[in-house]
Amino acid sequence: MLQAAGLSAAEETTYLSLVRQGGAPLPQLADRVGLTAAGVRRAVAGLQRKGLVHRTPPPHERVVPVPPDLAVEQLVRRRMEELERTREAAHQLADEAQHLVANRRTEELIEIVSGRAAVGRAFDRIQRTARREMRVLVAPPYAKPTEVNRTQLDREAAGVSYRAVYDAAALADRDMAAAAATHLRAGEQARLIDVLPTKLAIADQELALLPLAYATAAHDAALLVHPCGLLDALIALFETVWTLATPLSLADADTPRADSAISGSDRQLLSLLVAGLTDEAAAARLGVSRRTVVRRVQHLMELTNARSRLQLGWQARERGWL
Incomplete structure (x- = not known):
């Protein structure tokens, strides 16, 4: 109950006994909580330092609890102040580390x-590094079983967006297709x-993970790439693949489906535009308005x-729409 506020198990047991059963001399308190005399003295000393108990003067010395609504509130406030100082220190360290990035040696970049x-x-580390966006190219073989990526769901709940491009072989696997459907429902x-x-x-523009060999043993060795020219090239590679890929959505059967098909009228419109017709001429040929x-x-x-x-026009040719 109180260990999250910084109490040890012995301190929590001792304090709860005092609150529920009243103050007591040290020997009686030791019997209550099942501690040795030395153990209860250590627990009481710790509680005194935290402001949760005080001791009455001799000769009838007793350990008396400070009311929980006062003591625990002060304890929680001190704990929060300590955590805030830790957060500020972490931000300062992050700033220092950022200044060192430009001076990294080559062997530190990969x-x-x-x-x-x-x-x-390493894949989990990549995902937890992302603060804004994860970009993923998904294909077998896999370092983990083909199941729902729970880390991804947690990161998406924390506001990190995911963009993924699946190899056709990935969605041919029934388990991976089911996992992809779950990811799509979660906002991927x-x-x-x-x-x-x-x-x-790729996590933001900070870190990338790619296999050493794109083969059966791909999940046995990989490279972690820190900010450098190689990371920039990998980001450009993802964006190029993303542009060429076909959007996925969930079909009625709740399975991923490529939105590759376009209507016959759209195919005809593309052909007219590629042939050089203006919007007005294409609209007249199709019998629709220019706005349409x-x-x-x-x-x-x-x-x-x-x-x-x-x-x-280039995309339409690449996708076989013309």
Whole structure:
């Protein structure tokens, strides 16, 4: 009950006995709580330092509890002040560490992680490092069983967003598909691509994890990459793959489904625009308003993550929509 406020088990037992049964001399108190004479003296001394008890003067010396509503409130306040000082010290250390990043030696920028268990722990470390966003390329083989990523659900609840691109082979696995559905329901933004170039996990712009070999033994050794040119390249790689991948959503059967199909009218609209027709000419050819054309083009750009119509045309060709 009170150990979270900094009391030992013996101190808590002693204090609760005094509150519930009243003050007592040290020998009687030792009998009550089942401690030796030395043990109860240590517990009482600790309680005195924390302001939870006081002792009456001899010759009838007794240990008397301070009322809980006063004593525990002061104890909790002191504990919170200590934790706040610890937090401030941690922020100062983080600032110092940030200043040292630019002066890191090459061997400090990349860590080698060996062993399946160590790789799994490194993946958890990556996720707990993220404060804003996790970016993940998901493909077999896996360092952990293909089950729901509980760390991800915890981090999403804490406000960290997740973007994941799944290799087609990943969602061919029934267990992984079920886990992906759970992640999508929890708010993950997900996409699908036929083949990924590598497995990858990136926490903000701070840390990345990728396998040493993209093969059967991929989960046995990996690299942890700290801020450097390689990390920048890995972030760019993820964003390129994300742009090329097809958005995933949950189908009626509650399973992930690629939103790759577009309507025949959208396919015709893309063909007209690529052929060089203006919005007005395309609208007239399709028998719709110019506003409808603009709205449908905007939807297609959002679907493909295209920032311009030129990119949309390239994406449409890559996805076989033309």
